[in-house]
Each structure stands twice: as C-alpha cells, then as structure tokens.
Amino acid sequence: MKRSKKIKLTIMGLSPLALTACSDKPVDMLVYKTLDECASDRYYSMDQCEIEFKKAVSERHKTSPKYKYLSDCESDFGRNRCVDRGAIYTPIPSAYMLPIPRSHQREENYYGGSGGISQPIYTSRDDYGHYRTGDNQKVGQSGQTGRISTSTSRTKSPSIKSTTVSRGGFGSQASARGSWGSGGRSFGG
C-alpha cells in the first residue's frame, strides 16, 4: 500500500476527532531554597546538591526572564527582587528545582517521565502563592520543600520572558508583494 493506513486530525477543524492530544507526562521534581535544605533531604549529598545548584544557576543565565528596565522587572517580581546583570535585569530565584536522581527513580519503582533539568524557579507579584518556571509555568506551592508533582512540559528548558524592544521586522516583503495586482493568495507556493 502506498498510502497511510490511518490518519486523523487533532486540533484542526470541527471533526469528531478534534480532541487535543495530551503529551504531558506527570513527573516528580525536588524543590529547595538552600543548599542545606537540599543536603538534609534524602536524595542528594551536599556535593551533589552543589553540582545541581550550579547547573541551575547556569541555566538561569539562559532562561531567566529578562528585562531592559528595572521598573518592568520589579513590577512583575516585586521591589528588591531583581538584579542588574549588565544592561539586563533579571529576577532573583525564590528556589531551585532539581530532578530526582536516577538511583532513587529505580529504588522507588518510579513511573514518572524522565526528569527535567535543574533550574531556578520564581514567585511573581501577581501570584505569591506558587512557584513558577522561567517561562511562567506553575510548579507547586511557594514555600513547599522537597518532592513535588508536576509535568514534563514544565521541567524542560523553558522559553523565556523577555522585554520586546521592537516588533514587525519581518513580513515587509509579503505585504509589498501582496498588494501587487490581485495576486498573492499564498506566500508559500
């Protein structure tokens, strides 16, 4: 047979098949505010905690929300909750979220998805009650320590909140050519 045996749509149209596929798997992660908190829990030794915290900090350079103005950052995260990182302001993490070590996943007959990456988490001014990732996904109650349940999509390297300084720098050629005659019902081809 030269054709697909079975195909369907999930998000397009009003077909009876229009159920959104859920690819998110549950996963447990660990949340700590300090190294001591981390080391006193049963998952990581002090040395391992330091390694994971370092990973989270380097992740922070990539994935923390970034702002051009201190006032914008503080309006999202609160007064004195932001630092200057050289022409860019970023919020101070409230805690760090780490994956469960593989050894424990085995011991505990662990069925969660494979863990995410070590990364900082934040509390924002409009929702002090929850920790959020760099891309603003809720990952448990603020103040919580130790093991929490979340989902794999929230534990991957996030897309980042940033200040946009300009918009509309793409699209000019399509609009220029689209106005030509009657043409241009597609800019693909």
Place this chain on the structure above:
Amino acid sequence: MQRITTRERQDWKNLANMLGFKFHTIDGDLYWDESAYYRFTLNQVEKDIEDPTEEIHQMCMDLVDRAVSDEVMLKRLRIPELHWDHIRDSWNRRDKHLYGRMDFSYNGKGPAKFLEYNADTPTSLYESAFFQWVWLEQCIERGLLPANCDQYNSIQEHMIEAFAQINPPQPLYFACCKDTDEDRGTVQYMEDCAVQAGLKTKFIYIDDIGVSPDGQFTDLEGYTIPSLFKLYAWEWLMTEEYGSFIPNSDTWFIEPAWKSILSNKSILPLLWELHPNHPNLLPSYFEDEQRNISTHSGWVKKPIFSREGSNISVVVDGNVCERVDGPYDDSGYILQSYAPLPKFGDSYTVIGSWVVADRPCGMSVREDNSVITKDSSRYLPHVILD
C-alpha cells in the same frame, strides 16, 4: 496516466468546512476539484516519480554540501554574505529539515522532467496529505471507486515522524503571513501533525514577531521563541529588517537555514552543470549564459526567487507565447529549456512530488488553464490502479 471524470461527493464542501479546509474555494473560484481524478499505474508512480525524486533530492543535498563552502556558488545563489556563516553552520550541524515539493512535467511516459524544487515553503500540503486521502477512503466506501485503488500518499505519517525526530526546543511556534487562508490553513495542519508527534506548539503571525534587548525573537507576550516553523521564504527573512538578528539568535528554525539554497531557482543551472544530460533534468542556464540556449527551440525564463508562477515567461522560436506578470522581478533570472506540461482536455497538468525528511512519500496533481501553473490552479486527487 489518465484523467477520469467522476461524480463528486455531494457533501464534500460541508465536509471540507468541518475539517478546517477553508480554502477549497478561493475568491469564488474552485480550488479543490473532484469532478475528475488522475489515474496512474504503480509502475508510473514508482519508476517515473518516486525514484527520480529520491535521486534528485540526493543530488540537491550534494549541491548544498558543495555550495555552503563555495563563495562563488553562494554569490550565484544570491545569498547575502551576512548569512553565509550561519547557513554553513546549520548544514555542518546537520540541522534536520522537514519537507519539500518537487514539480515535474510528466505525461505518463518517458522521464519526468524536473521543473523546480520548493524546498522551503511549499503549500498544497493539507490537500495532498489529508483531504486527498479522505477523498479516496470515502469514494471507496461509497462505491465510487474500486476497493483496490491506492494512492501515493503517506505524507502525514512521515510528517508526524519527522516532527518527532526533529524534536526542537519547545514550544514550537508556527508562523505565516496575515490575510491568507491558504497559508494559515497549511500551518494549522502542520501544527496538528506536530501535536500528534507529541510536541508543544503555539502560533504567531510573521508580522507579530518581536525582538528582545539581547536580540532574541519574541512572541506577542514577550516570551522568547525557542523554535519556529516559518511559512515565509528564507530569502525574505534574511533581507528584511530583522534579518541581521538571525545569525546570533537562539531560535531553531524549520526549515533550517541551509534550505535557502534549495528554494532558489539558481539550483537549476547548477544541477545541470554538475549532472549534464541527466534524463530528469532540463538544460538550464544563468541569464548571462544566454548564448547556450540558442539550440533549444523553446525556453522558460524564471525569476531566481518567485512564487506561484509569477514573472515567468515562455519563449518558443523567439516569440513570447505565454507570460505571467507579477511582483517578483527584482532577483535576476534563470533560463530553462521548455518541457511543455501535458494537456488533458482544456487543462495543463503538473505533478508535485513530496519529500518529507529525506523520503519521497506522496504526490499531488494540479491543473491550470495555461502552461504556467499559477495560484489560480486547481487541485485534483489521484489514484493508483493497475
């Protein structure tokens, strides 16, 4: 290869609307046309379309490999110098590509002639991969076609597999221009395939993309764009205001930057140089090599960058016999020997052959009233029946 008139499914417009196919009729003109279909033998599909598609795709990949490190070629391809390095990087990293459509002139006999490769922003994907498939299944179910009819079309399953393989940083944003149902429908369908592959997706219009203080592309809420499928030509992205941010951006592009080499009509003379007299290639030359075409009685002048048949002229025995005006007259031209499209009734027919990742996996048939296939063309389904 035959054109066979047939009964339409009475409820097809309703079904199209239900299934998100909003562009089946465009500005009052029929685009999806099931009043007829094309019938091919399995041998025609496999020997004359599928095999050459695979071979030409490999020739194209080989061409990219040469071009990325050859400044003379990059210049002939009219790629701005600012982008040479990141195009080369994207190739050397082997950034995965998604899909493309080759167009062929083919009448059922002899070697199909390769007209061009839309390897960057092909449309007519939804109707080829999905709606054409539904048409065949329903026609068999309703007894309009024999049950042993098949179709050269496993495009959707390969698209889903390719998205899963690429597995870009997420969310993967899908982008196209505003005010075109056809492009919006095409990217919505692709997004559907990506969701079925388990990816997290979002949509943004090309015109709404922003830039952050550190030069990263952002969405309307200010989040950076980890990966972007853009139904918007690389040659435009590279030359527009934000083009200069691309080399240093962290955004993962689909198609990757090296695809800008293949979506370019300059590959036609370059392929002819590398593979002269290949049975599926047409003699092709750059504009400044015009002396070479005198021996060919008919030739076609195509802009290096163009869409939907615009700014193409067909010259036979020194006379322009067909010309389409358009907005793509600013990029230079190539000349290609004329391989007239076969005529079935009043229509000229062009074959589209789909490549997903590196695999040929489907076919589409479009008809136009003139020898140049334009955006007024109609889409007709096909079957394989020996």
